[in-house]
Amino acid sequence: MSLPHALKITDIKIENGITKTFVLAGSLIAEPGQFVMVWLPGIDERPFSLADTQPLSLTIAAVGCFSQAIHQLKIGDWLWVRGPLGKGYRLPAPVHKNGLPQRTWLIGGGYGVAPLHFLAKQLLADGHEVSVIIGARDAANLLLVEAFKNLGVSLWLATEDGSVGQLGRVTEIMVSLLSNSANKPDLVYACGPTGMLVAVADLCQAHQILFQLSWEARMRCGLGLCGSCEVGNGWLTCLDGPVFEFNPLAL
């Protein structure tokens, strides 16, 4: 799928007031954290994380022109996808392949939660321990809560208005959990807005926890050539990322 591949929409799930998951008639071999470029002829092409690969699913929040255009689509309509692109999350060795079981925390904000569900499934299948901490502005913007519950992971919720879960941000939940050093995870995976990612990185560095952050940037070529997705000191989000094992703004 180096070129845009037309796939039919086979199902549309309403996740919350502004978010839908589009299930497509096709699958992809890809890692959690990788992304695809979604094209609508005559409209635009934008990057979206993989919410699942079998079948290929995308969880999309209607926030602007392009995402709203996608939200207009119905079951049976075409969607064009190229990818997978970029570097996904690096997973610890599976337990069934003699890896040590790892305690992982998955931190998500906004639609950044989408790729974490796919990641959680993979980590659980590999025998690791998964805790999920997700946040949003309010209850109506929280994503995939039921889906995570169904996976049976430990789940913490944060909303900025306190309408559900803890009042405040995901990092505040992290801080309170980390206050008991017995809780300390081996690995933190995060996806969400830049401010959240930086806060997560700082917190992890302070506690000497390994972390991987899925970054966002304006993507044009998606191939590591045009330079428009640069973050920090020369890092290309589409080629070196979107997942970085360091804070690209700091290095």
Next chain:
Amino acid sequence: MSLPHALKITDIKIENGITKTFVLAGSLIAEPGQFVMVWLPGIDERPFSLADTQPLSLTIAAVGCFSQAIHQLKIGDWLWVRGPLGKGYRLPAPVHKNGLPQRTWLIGGGYGVAPLHFLAKQLLADGHEVSVIIGARDAANLLLVEAFKNLGVSLWLATEDGSVGQLGRVTEIMVSLLSNSANKPDLVYACGPTGMLVAVADLCQAHQILFQLSWEARMRCGLGLCGSCEVGNGWLTCLDGPVFEFNPLAL
């Protein structure tokens, strides 16, 4: 090896007065009967059958400008090879894969004997019965006699001057063997000059024996495009052949 690949000559075996086998520092995945184009920069490029693939070996008679130029080469020199090209001999199912053991005759004339040794090895490895009938102008031009003896196949020789083996042609040996119907083979493979191939085809048709002929023609592109290797009614030696399971002059 779609493009000419430079390989070093690691060994040169003198087969007879005009024929040498060049052993190259490389191997190829190919079938008996397929060929390669051999290039000498600034000189020419010509087709040669595979005498072996592991390591890649070519048995070449010095008959004209190009083949003489190859005969000038020494161990350590480069030879350029592209291929394998064309359609090789179709082999019966191996006995170890539940094929029936087949009685095969391999008929060779001149340097046409070269690919037959590779074919014989393969047929024997697959559990089939192999008889080899080879001919040449005289004893000095006979090829690979010792090599076939070493394989332990039944071997008949024919020379036009009677200097070794039976006086006459390979087809005469075939005729005398076929006079006893108990000898009738399941499959005849042949490689050699056109006259010989036509005679073999006629004989096989008369006795209702399946046959495969490795044909010769002037090759230019070697890719089935230029038309210069056409034989009979629209058959391309480089693409449809060089091995045909019928007489291309007759169909």
Next chain:
Amino acid sequence: MIHPKLTCEFLNFKLNTPLVLASGIIGTSATLMSRAAENGAGMVTAKSCSLQSRPGHPNPVALDWGHGLINAIGLSNPGAAEEVNLLMATRAKLQPLGVPLIASIFGGTIAEFVQVAQIISRAHPDVIEVNISCPNVSDEFGTPFSGTPESAATVTQAVKQVVTCPITVKLSPNVPSIARIAAAVKEAGADAITAINTMPGMLFDVVSGQPILSNKVGGISGAALKPIALRCVYEISKAVSIPIIGTGGVSSGQDAAEMMMAGATVVGVGSAVYYRGVSALQQIWEELKCLYPML
């Protein structure tokens, strides 16, 4: 789902399929061309022919370099007089199959083009393709006739005047504006345009330091040529309204569909005969029908 304007019509001909065997591809004998016609070719183009016979270049003359082919066969042909016999024999075989024959001609001067056209006309080909990719020998840099609107138009007009059958002019991609060339040859009387011929290229052997083709430079065809051909056909179809034989890099039904979306009336196929065998055109035609089952 949009589908291309899938027609099996070209000029006044009703074709069995919209696929055309490209010039130089097994177009060297009546038997080979009729084999192509029996294997999916709606029209068949003969190998380009010149006034005098040409042996072509020494080997190596063609290579698969992984992303396409490169060839410098050297326009080998038996010369126009002998080609007439070949074309007549071919026509006799193609006519019962309902497959029109396109003769292909070239020359180093305008006078040669005219002479070849006149001689070849004796064979009554259905169409004559004017291959103007060869260098104009009277141009000091050896620029091909296809290189400027003026030289392309001059050849077109000269040939058109001496033949009665329709002519298609075959353009080359190595020009700054192919639309301009297309407009010029249409103005000069071309009934159709064949686009495109190969793109000049070269390969080197890093051990010997030599160009691999004996002729050094060769023409690129196959996969690498496809986007170039699509763009040329698109630009031509926007500039002129005569039929186009869209040729270059087509080896699947999907490729053929792209070529039609770019503006091709029918689709030429060359290198795919190497990639998929002589039945390549048949396979492409089946795939095309599969892709657009509503047609």
Next chain:
Amino acid sequence: MIHPKLTCEFLNFKLNTPLVLASGIIGTSATLMSRAAENGAGMVTAKSCSLQSRPGHPNPVALDWGHGLINAIGLSNPGAAEEVNLLMATRAKLQPLGVPLIASIFGGTIAEFVQVAQIISRAHPDVIEVNISCPNVSDEFGTPFSGTPESAATVTQAVKQVVTCPITVKLSPNVPSIARIAAAVKEAGADAITAINTMPGMLFDVVSGQPILSNKVGGISGAALKPIALRCVYEISKAVSIPIIGTGGVSSGQDAAEMMMAGATVVGVGSAVYYRGVSALQQIWEELKCLYPML
């Protein structure tokens, strides 16, 4: 075994490697360009810049079509005035590494080329690359400046007159005789030639029937371009004796060797950054040294 003339010299510069980051490839910031310089680039070319800032084309702007890339980024750039700051910051980072900086300029008119050259000169780039592949807006068909010897020479001469640093003129492959263009720009004062820019192409989506790039037409680079680039460089090197930055389809040491055998002085690398990452040039350099260990 023949080996190429492997020099790490270009004009008066001694280079760390004979590999040059091509224009438009991550040449949009000082940090990215210094990352390239730390990863094997002997010289670094900035993204082409125009008088006014340009946003570039909407997405999709670049695709991997299997045999190469196609892009229509649309020459997005911050405009010459802002580019001066970017170039100065870049130069400050490259100088300690011993890596010369090539600025790249373009315009729609000769006057624009001159203005951009003058503004950019304030940043004291080591070399200015004159990208003449953009269409001449005063030509009714929008033929690129690189399309004729006359327009190519005119731009060259105009820019040469207003700058003090050496200039290299970047040529396009879609011309009937690139040797003639090379001779013209050399005559007009070019110190070097960069060959080649991308070849115009197009791709269609067979489901929607639309060209995939928002700009419809894009430039082909990568593997498919290699034999075209080799042939162009060969023809240029036979026609003129000034240094050549041979660019197009190089993504391995073997490709780079071929480019040098064709006549390149140093070798430009673009698309390989996609195929092999930002360290592509370093990898190519290691492979080149491996291929010719006697060097």
